[in-house]
């Protein structure tokens with residue numbers, strides 16, 4: 001802790017498994033959210049921020065029910081959008097076509113509004129905090145924003161949010177210390193709170209590994 005700044009611990013979770021119509025969570029998704037809430041019970045969270053879509057809002061509500069009195073609120077920067085559309089000349093030549101096709105597969109509206117929302121998310125959720133008290137905050141969000149914030153913490157090229165994927169209700173924690181030390185990614189896509197049958201949902205089958 002420095003005289004004027006303290007550490008922020010940012011807890012990032014992708015929503016639980018969504019129903020095919022994305023109007024809410026499946027029974028698996030609800031159970032994932034409850035278990036994540038139980039995992040977070042001993043964390044001194046001061047706030048839960050969540051995206052406005054039903055799958056994130058329901059996940060946040062189920063988590064919050066396990067955390068006495070932590071205020072939860074919806075906000076657009078925690079929502080679902082494409083944070084950055086790379087130019088071809090930024091990408092490795094051997095995977096440029098694959099990555100560009102992937103990004104262009106998302107609605108143009110999600111791509112157009114993404115960069116401003118991503119910037120706002122960085123301003124609102126990242127970096128050390130003023131004062132002498134460390135802060136712990138949870139953001140219940142979608143796959144892409146978590147990749148974007150991990151990329152930013154590592155100071156990786158902007159396109160590199162692509163390929164940083166999260167399973168449903170997995171936990172990523174980033175620590176932002178006071179000036180003088182870089183951010184650290186303490187956990188990434190951690191599913192220790194989920195039993196095996198509830199792990200790896202929301203993740204392409206070819207990317208799954210044992211455990």
Ligand SMILES: O=C(O)[C@@H](CO)OP(=O)(O)O
Nearest residue numbers: 014080081142143144145
């Ligand atoms: O639409 C998707 O593929 C991702 C993008 O962030 O969202 P979600 O986590 O809601 O599946």
